[in-house]
Amino acid sequence: MSFNRIYGLFLRHFFLIKSSLPRILDLIYWPTIQIILWGFISLFFSTYSNYYNNTLGVILTCAILYDFLFRSSISFNMLFLEEIWSRNFTNLFIAPMRISEIIISLVVTALIRTLIGLVPAILITSPLFGISILNLGIPLFFLFLSLYIFGITLGLFVSSGLLRYGPAFENIAWSSLFLLAPLGCIYYPIEILPDILQTMAKALPLVYIFEEARSILVNQYVDYTNIKNAFVLNIFYLFIGIVLFYYSFKQARKKGSLINIGE
Template structure:
């Protein structure tokens, strides 16, 4: 496990452009949402006196986005470098590959997001830490969902090969409207509300807004988000194992390595 972590750690540390790339997009994203947030907080009744709501949600969403993309990127990196075969003939259990990628994805995510979070205080006078201890629960919940999406996309890559790559990039954009990141679920049409209620994102972002706007914490929503997260995570892990098995039957693993 440590070997696989080390492989990606070496990759990141040896390349300044790679580190810059990891930091650049979250920073730009957060600066942009910082200004939008500033504008809305001045002109919207809903966000009145809650300057950091949009920006905080933007940071949380970016954390989710980065964790999922990081997981996919680690997987794609092996395909692009034609190292896939070497990785899958090493004596690594599938669960070890998953755990290793989970921790490495966290490293990548934090490299990108920590500088972006730090600049929000001097630039916009907002600190995401205002969410207090529940912030930790929200981050963890988002991370689990990000990893779940990463696992689902990686299962597709295992099963269908590199042609599944485009899905890796678009998976989160598909869920973003239903995740109710910046608005309450009631905004969605009824049918979409039904779909959205099955996503942990709705409860996570709703609770983030609730904490910032009302100053109290409704742990039932946080717990329910975890409950949904665990279900999806278990499903995605099972799917990953099934895809691995299927790719051994169909020969995808061997073709992907060459």
Template sequence: MRRTDVVASPAFSPRRVGAMVLRYWYLLRGSWPRLLELAYWPTVQMILWGYINQFMATSSGWVAQGGGVLVSAVLLWDVLFRGQLGVSISFLEEMWSRNLGHLFVSPLRPGEWLLSLMAMSLLRTLLGVIPAALLALPFFGYSVFGLGLPLLLFFANLILMGWSLGLVIIALILRYGMGAEGLAWIVTFMLAPVSAVYYPVAVLPGWLQAVAWALPSAHVFEGLRAVVYDGAMRWDHLAWAVGLNALYMAVAVGVFLYGFHRARVRGALLQTGE
């Protein structure tokens, strides 16, 4: 009869805990998007609310005169965020279900898929924003629909910018894998301090103003304040927003198609999943 000696492991082992911590640390250290996400929220919140505080302290009378400016700004900012997230989430749902490879053994072309992502993003955005806009009237006595035609133009520019960001995020996920999926939730908000959502671009330091004017969102929100405060449409800001969106959309589509092509060559469409 053979005797087998079984060595019982201790009920609690600090070494096992340390080994798992080391494993997760290697995962974190090896993914720059995860590291970025750690510092992102505290930094962006501090910068954003710091500038809001600075603007409110010096311009409280101006804010009081524009009764719906903050409500309108919040709703339009959500258009940008949901436009980007709608593209990214539809893509991520394919990644989580490991369905991306199956899609592209069918006759589906990347351009057709791209249009479907944009259409789904528009639907998600409308379903999310319209109820909130309707509730602003009974809760705050303000209707964002009173902006008229400018509202439609602001909406179109912000959702186009969101789509551009979403396509770049997809390309990054295809390149770096699911470790980069956190970018879908943080990239848009990284632009919030320089998008001048709740305060004019003039509040920013000079070097940041140059960055802000390179974003369609800053021109949209400057145009929004002009409509609310002065009742005038700033067509110069609209023209800048349209031009920048056209440029960024062209770049984003190119980055997306290149990233998709490289992922297909590497076989990443079949290997990446949840």
């Protein structure tokens, strides 16, 4: 394991981001728009719904948490896609980089990309809507960590597909999270779902993460069982994601997709 190589790959993306204002604005734009949009939707609910006493806080907090998940997964995929788009993919794989170094470097860079996008969005919620996600307290750290691990895991699944099937897999990269969102029970409790979907949803860490966020905000009660369940599932999926990534690399070497992946 070489810090230099991990740092080298991080620099490759850092140089790209720092030299491009549109890229930085793009990172900030979507989370900000999401938060503003959901802020107004939440205001509507707080006026006309009595389901929650704290509708605005719950919806907005869940929106921020979901966006954190979305950004972390997309960031991971984007870093991989950048190599394909710039036709740099082969150069990367003929450099003496271990797969573990590639994964760690992408994980660190994706976190920085995600934070660049999300911190401004979190900061504007307080003056605009009087809501602070920090109200979740210490469990917020565990929720973010859990979401980040799941986002990275999804990134690993999608990148495995990109590695094996090339740019044809690109659309999956964009839509992967939208497919999971309904099952994630981000804005509503799991009981809303039909029985069969509830069984499927319970196999995802998202249900426990968002359940926990709502529990803290609505009942002011921290249930560490939810956090524990989310972590156990996260570790399981992360393990599968890493195995899949290694397997895809092996298959790509066998099928020849590393040679002409950018073409």
